[in-house]
Amino acid sequence: MAEITILCPTGHLGFTPLEKDSFLAGCERKPDFIIADSGSCDIGPYPLGADGQASPEAWQRHDLEIMLLAARRLGVPMIVGSASDTGTDRGVEQYVRLIQEIAAQHGLAPFKLAAIHSEMSREAVLSRMASGAKVAGLDGRPDADAALIQRTDRIVAVMGAEPIAAALREGADVVIAGRASDCALFAAPILNAGMSEATAYYAGKLMECASFCCEPFMGKESIFGRIAEDDIRITAMHPGQRCTPASLASHAMYERRDPYREHVVSGHVDMSACRYEQLDEKTTRATGARWVPAAQPMAKLEGAGKVGERRLAVVGMREPYMIANIDKAIAWARARLDERFGRPEEAGWQVFYHLYGRDGVMGPMDPSPPANPHELGIVVEALCADAKRAEEICALAARNLFYARLPEVKGTAGAAALMSDEVLVGKPGYEWTLNHVIPVASATELFRTRFVTVDGTTRKAA
Amino acid sequence: MRNMPTLRDLASTVRSKNAGVDHITFDIIFRERANFERVRDAKVITPEVVCRLLRLTPDRITDFVVFEPANAIKFTIRRERPSGSPGERDVFGSQQYAPLLDLEVP
Numbered sequence: 001m002a003e004i005t006i007l008c009p010t011g012h013l014g015f016t017p018l019e020k021d022s023f024l025a026g027c028e029r030k031p032d033f034i035i036a037d038s039g040s041c042d043i044g045p046y047p048l049g050a051d052g053q054a055s056p057e058a059w060q061r062h063d064l065e066i067m068l069l070a071a072r073r074l075g076v077p078m079i080v081g082s083a084s085d086t087g088t089d090r091g092v093e094q095y096v097r098l099i100q101e102i103a104a105q106h107g108l109a110p111f112k113l114a115a116i117h118s119e120m121s122r123e124a125v126l127s128r129m130a131s132g133a134k135v136a137g138l139d140g141r142p143d144a145d146a147a148l149i150q151r152t153d154r155i156v157a158v159m160g161a162e163p164i165a166a167a168l169r170e171g172a173d174v175v176i177a178g179r180a181s182d183c184a185l186f187a188a189p190i191l192n193a194g195m196s197e198a199t200a201y202y203a204g205k206l207m208e209c210a211s212f213c214c215e216p217f218m219g220k221e222s223i224f225g226r227i228a229e230d231d232i233r234i235t236a237m238h239p240g241q242r243c244t245p246a247s248l249a250s251h252a253m254y255e256r257r258d259p260y261r262e263h264v265v266s267g268h269v270d271m272s273a274c275r276y277e278q279l280d281e282k283t284t285r286a287t288g289a290r291w292v293p294a295a296q297p298m299a300k301l302e303g304a305g306k307v308g309e310r311r312l313a314v315v316g317m318r319e320p321y322m323i324a325n326i327d328k329a330i331a332w333a334r335a336r337l338d339e340r341f342g343r344p345e346e347a348g349w350q351v352f353y354h355l356y357g358r359d360g361v362m363g364p365m366d367p368s369p370p371a372n373p374h375e376l377g378i379v380v381e382a383l384c385a386d387a388k389r390a391e392e393i394c395a396l397a398a399r400n401l402f403y404a405r406l407p408e409v410k411g412t413a414g415a416a417a418l419m420s421d422e423v424l425v426g427k428p429g430y431e432w433t434l435n436h437v438i439p440v441a442s443a444t445e446l447f448r449t450r451f452v453t454v455d456g457t458t459r460k461a462a
Numbered sequence: 463m464r465n466m467p468t469l470r471d472l473a474s475t476v477r478s479k480n481a482g483v484d485h486i487t488f489d490i491i492f493r494e495r496a497n498f499e500r501v502r503d504a505k506v507i508t509p510e511v512v513c514r515l516l517r518l519t520p521d522r523i524t525d526f527v528v529f530e531p532a533n534a535i536k537f538t539i540r541r542e543r544p545s546g547s548p549g550e551r552d553v554f555g556s557q558q559y560a561p562l563l564d565l566e567v568p
Contacts, residue, residue, distance in 0.1 A: 138482070430546070
């Protein structure tokens with residue numbers, strides 16, 4: 001095949017519902033593949049660590065239904081990666097179930113589904129480490145030791161294009177992949193068509209966020225890619241959007257440290273010599289990517305571990321003297337917390353005071369926090385392994401502002417305004433414990449593919 | 463004396479966003495090539511300026527790139543803690559660019 005076409009309707013399936021009109025306009029062009037990523041680390045470590053999801057199932061079903069019906073009508077494969085935000089086994093199984101339910105609801109004729117799992121157990125990682133594999137830290141992190149793995153609740157390995165390409169070669173009509181590099185979903189069919197890794201992964205990098213690579217700014221609108229070797233043409237499908245050299249080049253550097261390199265398991269794409277040119281009003285062509293194979297293939301591992309139960313309280317402040325001396329009031333409150341609960345690092349608790357109106361958004365990076373804001377909104381965040389204790393710590397951390405003993409407070413009935421005297425139950429606190437890579441002998445060895453025949457003509461929706 | 467224009471006047475996009483879980487990356491993008499070259503050549507944004515503006519030690523700045531294909535200047539900083547950890551202020555890192563808007567351009 002000298003050329004393939006891909007329709008991408010969304011950069012994060014299910015996060016907010018996709019826009020149907022530009023997707024159907026893209027379907028009119030009869031794409032060879034319909035592809036979307038469904039995951040992100042941007043949502044924080046909680047969904048991975050707690051093995052939950054960040055998006056409502058109704059929106060995920062909405063997007064999957066629109067894509068599946070179009071793919072089956074056109075008779076072309078559909079690929080979804082990083083299922084249900086995190087790409088854990090739970091996410092893959094959930095999306096397989098949704099596909100089965102949608103097929104049954106619409107009486108779809110039988111098709112072949114590939115589910116590719118990418119979750120790894122702690123034991124599997126520890127056993128590789130015991131055999132000498134170094135789990136190397138990325139972005140300046142230290143290498144992992146056994147203790148770090150032990151305090152990680154859930155781990156996913158990030159796949160490149162290889163397991164997805166293999167599933168397509170086996171005849172999969174629908175691929176539901178666990179955690180995958182966004183660009184790998186697009187690279188898989190391009191590699192199968194005989195094109196280079198450079199073209200395949202670069203096209204994926206350009207297309208992964210759908211309409212974010214076009215202008216003016218719009219989310220959840222479809223884009224259409226026509227890909228030949230070293231000739232990638234991206235067209236905006238929304239009538240009000242264009243894909244321009246500026247919009248495509250600025251997307252190539254979006255949410256990444258290095259605008260010139262995109263790393264996957266088997267190597268990286270070098271984008272330093274890429275060129276962009278306007279082809280027609282809505283289409284830009286990109287060329288010039290280079291591929292650098294890795295001497296040692298490395299799979300990225302993402303992991304999240306629980307820090308503790310979390311409680312929140314909201315406190316307001318209006319008295320100018322209190323506001324001007326808020327750091328002293330907080331120091332006084334912290335000293336009382338230490339007296340009662342022990343020092344935080346020894347007793348295993350944490351309290352954060354978020355000072356909205358001063359530097360709640362930027363903290364110590366704020367160059368010009370106002371010395372005397374009119375009022376302050378303070379969110380008190382408390383963490384502790386024990387839920388009851390977290391609640392107690394949070395309540396005292398908030399009420400201590402109310403009772404703060406500063407010499408010149410005029411209002412002796414209370415030094416703070418309580419929106420209500422309650423402690424809110426937050427989601428448990430998690431942290432990203434793993435942002436590492438592990439050496440692999442092959443780009444497919446950590447990933448497990450299972451084929452399922454989905455027959456919507458015999459199965460009734462639940 | 464006439465006021466100097468600021469990045470708010472000259473740049474078409476000024477944004478910050480997570481780059482992985484340990485970094486926040488900043489993009490300053492210009493629609494007009496002339497504005498890009500003016501800011502680039504006047505060295506309005508340099509690692510030193512970023513350190514001073516965001517009160518960072520130099521080791522916190524991990525990448526600094528003048529990205530010609532997009533008429534953009536891009537830099538990346540290491541986060542105080544991984545995104546979404548307890549104490550997080552901006553889980554997407556999407557509101558950390560505000561102080562850049564007022565940088566004056568000679």
